[in-house]
Amino acid sequence: MFSLCAEKVQAEIDAVVGSSRLPSLTDRENMPYTDAVIHEIQRMGNIVPLNVAHVANKDTTVDKYTIPKGTMILPALHSVLNDKTMWETPDSFNPQHFLDQDGKFRRREAFIPFSMGKRSCLGEQLARMELFLFFTSLLQRFSFSAPAGEQPSLEFKLGVTRSPKPYLLCAVPH
Numbered sequence: 001m002f003s004l005c006a007e008k009v010q011a012e013i014d015a016v017v018g019s020s021r022l023p024s025l026t027d028r029e030n031m032p033y034t035d036a037v038i039h040e041i042q043r044m045g046n047i048v049p050l051n052v053a054h055v056a057n058k059d060t061t062v063d064k065y066t067i068p069k070g071t072m073i074l075p076a077l078h079s080v081l082n083d084k085t086m087w088e089t090p091d092s093f094n095p096q097h098f099l100d101q102d103g104k105f106r107r108r109e110a111f112i113p114f115s116m117g118k119r120s121c122l123g124e125q126l127a128r129m130e131l132f133l134f135f136t137s138l139l140q141r142f143s144f145s146a147p148a149g150e151q152p153s154l155e156f157k158l159g160v161t162r163s164p165k166p167y168l169l170c171a172v173p174h
């Protein structure tokens, strides 16, 4: 599935950026498919599944729940990024989650890998810029695949962040 998406990303890079220059941030608005793939990678990659611990600094009511002052809260971003009521195919890699019928990029309310509110990730803008530039620059030059006969694995190591276990990847010039 991902190699099909990668080919579509490369076609978009070839059409919008070409091969004579590096991708730049101004290209992003003309690359809705690539933007959607990066968002879907972040949704499924889900690298901070349990967010950071927070504490209610006053008695708080959220919907039908009362959260007394001093309660520690671990907001499970994982449950929102995989919510069956919010995503059409929560368990499959599907860039269409972020595309409308005309192939334009669409934001999704449940896309919160950087958390939300006053204490959401301070590095979000920088991280999003880096993700776009690294991802497009790599795919502009290389096609990636698992070694012959091997299935790519989605196994992960869980700590404060969720990271992939070591794996082999072939990079072939594009």
Ligand code: HEM
Pocket: 047, 048, 051, 052, 113, 114, 115, 116, 118, 119, 120, 121, 122, 123, 124, 126, 127
């Ligand atoms: C894909 C990359 C990243 C993801 C998914 C991510 C995600 C998060 C999340 C979930 C939080 C917790 C927010 C909360 O407490 O509700 C956080 C906090 C934070 N992040 Fe990131 N982050 C990323 C990259 C970065 C980068 C590149 C920087 C800095 C250069 C950064 C700086 C921070 C800081 C300073 C906080 C603490 C904010 C606060 O407590 O007020 N992050 N991040």
